[in-house]
Amino acid sequence: MSAPRRALLAVGISLLSALFFTATYVLNRAAAVEGGHWAWTAALRYLFVLPLLLPLMPWQGGVAPVAKAIRAAPGAWLLWSGIGFVLFYMLLSYAAASGPSWLVAASFQTTVVAGMLCAPLLYDDARARIPRAALGVGVLIIAGVLLMQFGHAHGALDRKAWIALLCVVASAFAYPLGNRGLLLHLERRGIELNATQRVFGLSLASLPAWLALSAWAWLQAGPPSASQVGLALGVAISAGVVATILFFQATGMVRDNATALGAAEAMQAAEVLFAAMLGALFLGEAWPRGQALAGAALVVAGIVLFAWIVAHDARRSAREAEALRSDRGN
Template identity: 40%
Template sequence: MDTKHKAILLGIASALFFAATFVLNRSMSLEGGSWIWSASLRYFWMALLLFPLLLARGELRALLREMSKNKLAWLGWSTIGFGIFYGGLTYASSFTPGWLVAGTWQLTIIAGLGLSPLLNRSDRSVSRNTILFSLIIVLGVFILQIPLAKSVSTDDLLKSVLPVLVAAVAYPLGNRKMMQITEGRLTATQRLLGMTLASLPCWIALAVVEGCYNGLPDGNQLLQTFMVAVTSGVIATSLFFRATDLVREDERGLAAVEATQSTEVAFALAGEVLFLHAPFPGALSLLGIAVISIGMVLHSTGRAGTKRSDD
């Protein structure tokens, strides 16, 4: 198996675990949990889980040394890539079902493509085919959302869509900038802990404000955020970082890996039906999933080439 296809499989595996975020965040929202606690607790748990792991591996010192070289960059890009990204997703889950949030989130595919010419230092750009295949995925996402979007108020729809649009740009931006800064010197787990630690000032500030005004989270929210931290924060993010590291010099490969995240929609939908007893989707929603799958296959077959910017 070549590097690109290995990265794609890792991306799909990460999407499965990422889907737990949308299901659990929706569950906590339905139970009256604060979106701020849902977001901040995930990263507190991640720090507690990853810090001793890297310490035991003997990889912590190298990470801290790398972070000390460019403290402001770590703080800024981690706050964007983790803080703004996840704050937007958890806020949106307060207003709409998790799978609809997951559907809107797939616009990160287009955001990743748009960021490529701005962040890429080489003379290669994303081809028309890559853009076309990504637009097919977005079309599928749009079809998938139509039935439920009709039943949601305009106000709630805006409150769910706008934060996710910002998150869709923030995540690939923060991730790619940190890849450029570290230049492959850190493992995926090291980079994950580094960005988690660097984003903690954001989460601590939000948690202090929320605790002062609305009180502390209950035991159930503590448990569910721990589950999010393990499945999505540690497992899924590590897999995704590993996938993007494998193809970090290949814009076609990066686009394909980021496109694998579209499968989160189907995984999140299945999770809500099974665990939250959401209604089973109708024919139009199933059509949307099929269109997303077609776009995924087109990306993964490697037909989406790159071209030189002066072609």
């Protein structure tokens, strides 16, 4: 497959993953509205993910290579699962009670620049470069997010809203950082694991943290309600299994292309649009309007621009490679 097609396919897969990730915001919001404790919301998702993934593993490379990789470097797996799964989802679940699902989804879209800004801290090669065009579009999307936030809050955020916003922003940095960190660890050790194996491995490595959080949630709020368990199962299937595997597949396809990797991560910005539609249809939430609607339009424009930048960058790289081969042939 040519580089331009691979880059655009990765962007498309990531956009599809955003649709399934949206269940996180809508179902978590439903659990919060019903009075479900945020710690149960966080822990139940990943407690369900492991048994859901197990039947898939024989057809996805098996469990043995994952177990071998974890035994070889347990510290790395604990670190990146702790950042990319535990910290990410605990903060996101805590923020779920702060407002409409589309508002939490909008705040999470700071992830469009999070991965790029973390790159210089992770890499020591060409990937450490922050693509200027991609960063510029990411800033445009964040401007749209802020418009949505302040439009919803009528120009001011109270203390609770600011705490929730900070939690979601930290979560938005933790998710791509954990994913990129694990990819880099595997690359340096020469280990090949597919997307499903990586999700299974991170879920397994994070299991002690989820068991501890479950014990704390039981002490704080007692057992979860049947409704919260059902909602968490829905999140586990849609977001924990389908969306995460799709996202890991997309980012793994373009791990060596800084612009395409940033764009694949940025497609998660579409979640705010999906969340607005699903929240209005199923939770009776108000549609964004006024400033918030203008912000949503900026997010859409940013997604379109990212797709164009990726296609342009991939075509340019292909032309440069072809010119190099021609020069060598002469």
